[in-house]
Amino acid sequence: MKDCPRVVLSAALSVLLVPITFAQQSTQKPPPHPVTKGESGSQSVEKSAPPTHPITLEQTKEMFDLMHFRSTMLKMLHANLQQQRQRAPFIPDDVWQDFETSFGKADFVPVFLPVYQKYLSEADATRALEFYRTPAGQHVLGVMPALMQDVAAAAQMKGDQIAQQVFERHHQEIEDAQKKFTQQMAPGGNSPSGGKSPDGNPPK
Numbered sequence: 001m002k003d004c005p006r007v008v009l010s011a012a013l014s015v016l017l018v019p020i021t022f023a024q025q026s027t028q029k030p031p032p033h034p035v036t037k038g039e040s041g042s043q044s045v046e047k048s049a050p051p052t053h054p055i056t057l058e059q060t061k062e063m064f065d066l067m068h069f070r071s072t073m074l075k076m077l078h079a080n081l082q083q084q085r086q087r088a089p090f091i092p093d094d095v096w097q098d099f100e101t102s103f104g105k106a107d108f109v110p111v112f113l114p115v116y117q118k119y120l121s122e123a124d125a126t127r128a129l130e131f132y133r134t135p136a137g138q139h140v141l142g143v144m145p146a147l148m149q150d151v152a153a154a155a156q157m158k159g160d161q162i163a164q165q166v167f168e169r170h171h172q173e174i175e176d177a178q179k180k181f182t183q184q185m186a187p188g189g190n191s192p193s194g195g196k197s198p199d200g201n202p203p204k
Helices: 004-026 057-066 069-087 093-105 109-119 122-132 135-169 171-185
Strands: 035-040 043-048
Touching: 057 069, 057 109, 057 122, 057 135, 069 093, 069 135, 122 135, 135 171
Parallel strands: none
Antiparallel strands: 035 043
């Protein structure tokens, strides 16, 4: 049950954020925000500096309304809770109801606003909202939940196919490596530690 909010929010946010990218690509893009470079391990990471004039609270509220964020999120939450109920039938119904009601009362706009303001400018939001108000924009938003679900399923299928092909190509190599590893870890094996664990004792 503790993973339920994370699952619902993750799914809802994917539905919320993808149309933003779509809208920005469908309209004339403003000049890019300044880019700063940072280091993450040995790899260089480029990060956009926060916009000088970030998206406003009113723009964020309108964006959420046009995207039907709350109703979409609550539908996802209800469907997820139905699955959770089957996995934990011992939990009383009033607990599930309280969870759904409490989650539904939460106002996520002020929670997400600081995040949006790190990446989206007021001009970005203006262009996105212009698109969302059009029939085409509303159509994109309407089909986005189902589209994202189908995309995720297609990606999972393709990922499984690639994984299967890779393992088939390296089947013998993996099998030989597994045997070698098992032999090295056995008592008296030829592992660098002489078949012993790092503390000097035989492996348990």
